[in-house]
Amino acid sequence: MILSASGLTKSFYRKTANSNRFTAVDDVSIELKDGVLTVLMGRSGSGKTTLMNMLSGLLQPSSGSVELDGKDIYSLGDKELSRLRNRSFGMIPQGQTAVSSLDIFENIMLPFFLYKDSTPQDEEYARELMKRLDIAHLEAAKPAELSGGELRRMAIARAVVRKPMVIFADEPTGDLDDENTSVVFEFLKESAHQGAAVMVVTHENDAKSYADTLLEMKSGKIV
Amino acid sequence: MKSIAVKNIKGRPARSVILVVISMLLTFAIFGGTMVISSLDSGLSALENRLGADIMVVPFEATTQKKFDDIVLQNAPGYFYMDNARVQQVLEREGIAQASEQFFLASASASCCSVAVQIIGYDPETDFTITPWIKKSYSDSLGELDVVVGNDLNAFVGDTISFYGVDCKVAAKLDKTGTGFDTAVFTTKDTIKRLIQSSVDLGMNIFGKVDPENTVSCIMINAAAGFTPEEVVNDINLHVKNVKAIQSKELISGVSDSLGGVSGIIRVLICAVWILGVVILLLAFTMSVNERRKEFAVLRVAGAARSRLAGIVLGEALMICIIGSILGVLLGFAVILPFNGVIEQALGLPFLLPGAGRCAGYALASLLLCTLSGTLAAAVSALRISRIDTGVILRGDN
Incomplete structure (x- = not known):
């Protein structure tokens, strides 16, 4: 499985002294292969998150294409693309991303909950993930009762519970201590070794040691 | 696992309760207002039906009484008489198809009388206004000293009530009319003449010293074919001295105007409350969705289609509005059914609850209207959230 993008460009309206357009990502081509953990580094505002959002089907590019096994994902309608994202992509967004009215187990099972297609095996796998991420005791807790590190581990479990082909992680350790940072990177590395294509966007140097492929972005381009 | 919409409603009890209360008040205002308007319309209708004649002829001096309208329309205690000579002159005029005499007497708040009410006597031989209505509750003829009581009086069939020392038997109790007839007592002309004589004694x-055999309070008249009520009224007023002929529609025009005014105010209030309620729900749903934008973005990341996000918002709104509307209708019933007498007194107009x-029907219509309004108010938020840039x-919330 290969997720490949070619000529990806994203421009936004932004009034500056010289023009009304701001190009966040400029003609980027990239491939994510299964079994490989790709770390994309760069300073804030370099276009990393915008690129990742386009790759994960959340942000329509201004130009260029994103293909999953040769199929342009932006040629799909919203329902099909959403279903693809649900089945094939797992994403760990920035910050705290729990749904406050659901308990922790329900948050982790959210991808199944949306399509009402979980099996007892899926629930068993979710509980196994919770054990591995050391949040099994929080199954019935509400997000407001958890610490930042616990919520991040919950988001990771949610991203991988469907065993997706591609995992995207946006600054997954941004607000975590060293111990939690290590847990998160180890888990993502393990997911890659189990066959997923993993892309981590970060500006933390610690991430370099976990990378199979290391990329850097600057002013909207991969350098 | 329950739906996300249900989880969201349960997960934010304070927000949900506030939205349910707003929806409940909106429904209550619309349902309650509609019930009041309908009751006033029914009351006027009942009043028109009870008058039952085109024309009422009364002694001229009666029209100068302050309480004249209340006596003839609301059956407020009060009475007036004219002698038979005047009655004969009226009955000799042209254009009269039906005519029947009525006799009024107010019982006193004294030991001689069980209750202070208006007593109305009619002639069973000629009556065409009261008998058809009494027959709905009592099909037999009234015997000597038999009376029929209005619905609001605390007397029941078989009871004995006393007027000016004369014991009368309650033969029937009438259905509710929402008018002053509910507090009146009806009897035949023979019985009322005896009561009048007793009051004189x-x-x-x-x-x-009035002579019951030579007195009548009013004459109810229906115009003959080929004559308009207006023509008959003008003829009587022109040719018979010391009487006043009045068209029934003129009699109730004051009540009708008051009722139109009150109904109009209530209609305006209903519209205002509806608009205000919808605007509040619109703002409340917008705020509720805005504060959860990141959660909706997370649902999108997890694979929810845009239509699913809209469905969650609409589902929440629908459930909240249905619960609120049902409570609003129940509140409406709880206020209007037990307190309709108080409302009637406060408005001072005929008030008859619909069947x-x-x-x-009104409850269902109010429920549907408010549920639809609330859901449409949420549709704006649903549309906006379905277009979010995940x-x-x-990124922006971090």
């Missing part, structure tokens, strides 16, 4: 008749079928929200 006790020295309690305000006219002193069970119409009440159910990437911008996830």
Whole structure:
């Protein structure tokens, strides 16, 4: 499985002294292969998150294409693309991303909950993930009762519970201590070794040691 | 696992309760207002039906009484008489198809009388206004000293009530009319003449020594074919001295105007409350969705289609509005059914609650209207959330 993008460009309206357009990502081509953990580094505002959002089907590019096994994902309608994202992509967004009215187990099972297609095996796998991420005791807790590190581990479990082909992680350790940072990177590395294509966007140097492929972005381009 | 919409409602009890209360008040205002308007309309209708004649002829001096309208329309206690000579002159005029005499007497708040009410006597031989209505509750003829009581009086079939020392038997109790007839007592002309005589004998008749055999309070008339009520009224007023002929529609025009005014105010209030309620719900749903934008973005990341996000918002709104509307209708019933007498007194107008079928119809219509309004108010938020830029929200909130 290969997720490949070619000529990806994203421009936004932004009034500056010289023009009304701001190009966040400029003609980027990239491939994510299964079994490989790709770390994309760069300073804030370099276009990393915008690129990742386009790759994960959340942000329509201004130009260029994103293909999953040769199929342009932006040629799909919203329902099909959403279903693809649900089945094939797992994403760990920035910050705290729990749904406050659901308990922790329900948050982790959210991808199944949306399509009402979980099996007892899926629930068993979710509980196994919770054990591995050391949040099994929080199954019935509400997000407001958890610490930042616990919520991040919950988001990771949610991203991988469907065993997706591609995992995207946006600054997954941004607000975590060293111990939690290590847990998160180890888990993502393990997911890659189990066959997923993993892309981590970060500006933390610690991430370099976990990378199979290391990329850097600057002013909207991969350098 | 329950739906996300249900989880969201349960997960934010304070927000949900506030939205349910707003929806409940909106429904209550619309349902309650509609019930009041309908009751006033029914009351006017009942009043028109009870008058039952085109024309009423009364002694001229009666029209100068302050309480004249209340006596003839609301059956407020009060009475007036004219002699038979005047009656004969009226009955000799052209254009009269039906005519029947009525006799009024107010019982006193004294030991001689069980209750202070208006007593109305009619002639069973000629009556065409009261008999058809009484027959709905009592099909037999009234015997000597038999009376029929209005619905609001605390007397029941078989009871004995006393007027000016004369014991009368309650033969029937009438259905509710929402008018002053509910507090009146009806009897035949023979019985009322006996009561009038008794009031004179006790020295309690305000006219002193009146002769019951030579007195009538009013004549109810229906115009003959080929004559308009207006023509008959003009003819009587022109040719018979010391009487006043009045068209029934003129009699109730004051009540009708008051009722139109009150109904108009209530209609305006209903519209205002509806608009205000919808605007509040619109703002409340917008705020509720805005504060959860990141959660909706997370649902999108997890694979929810845009239509699913809209469905969650609409589902929440629908459930909240249905619960609120049902409570609003129940509140409406809880306020209007037990307190309709108080409302009637406060408005001072005929007030007759609609039948069970119409009440159910208004309840269902109010429920549907408020549920639809609330859901449409949420549709704006649903549309907005279905267009969210997930990437911008996830990044912007950090």
